[in-house]
Amino acid sequence: MTARSERARRIGWFTVLSVASLLTVMCVGLLFAAIRNDNSIQAHLGTANATVESVAFDRTIIQYETPDGIVHSPANGVLYPSGLSAGQLVLIEYDATDPDLARVAGRSATLTLLPLGTTILFTWLIAAPLLWWLRRLIKRDRAAHPAPEPTEAPVS
Template sequence: MRVNGEWARRFGWRVVLGVASLITVLCVSLLFAAMRNDHSIEGQLGTALAHVDSVAFDRTIINFQTPDGIVHSPANGVLYPDGLAADQLVRIEYDVSDPELARVAGRSAVLTLLPLGSTIGFTWLVAAPILWWIRRQNQRATVVPI
């Protein structure tokens, strides 16, 4: 019976550590992706006035016209949309070579630091005590009374 309990604790420790590590890696990857998008936009910067069509939990849909007269509406929405409302006009910056990549003017990947940092912090705030508890249970199980 002791062997099964030890295996379960080791498995649980690895699962908790793996999930917390995966969340951390995903958050860091999102930060680098946001920085890459900002770099692309700044590399071939275009500006426009955009109309906010809709605001939902997962994306904010806008449409804007480029100097060539084409109206664009990025399928994934605009980057850094916090505080926007439907039917609002907002100044945006976009990548001239890829108008699907647009952000609200004056905003950058710095805005992702707080939510991503909070997610990482909360993850480890929950995972660390669980890992400590599992390790303590393993140490108690390996101590043989005299």
């Protein structure tokens, strides 16, 4: 193989490692964000009955009224919405200092562990053999075409 193909394989190896590492860091960051949101809600806990307005793949929109009479509908939806359907009445917990931060009552960041854990697992189940294979090809290329030894100038 040529130096060009070895370089391409090295770039591929670093790319696979970078993408897998980035996905892992993003998943861990998402878990910490969910924990932070739960802690914010728990620190200033408010509860209300909410009506589920719409359910989409990316968010579930709810509408609820706080004790001060203001109706809230968080633009980002409710946290941990699995199993909800439009028109359903559900008990929610929200951050009294930031009513747009709401979650379904009784649910927490532990619900994110399974999807995030499986995402990390499958990422590395794909990346690890690919990294191993690319590393093996790189080593084989280096063994087949060793770098020339630098010649030393005679010392006078």
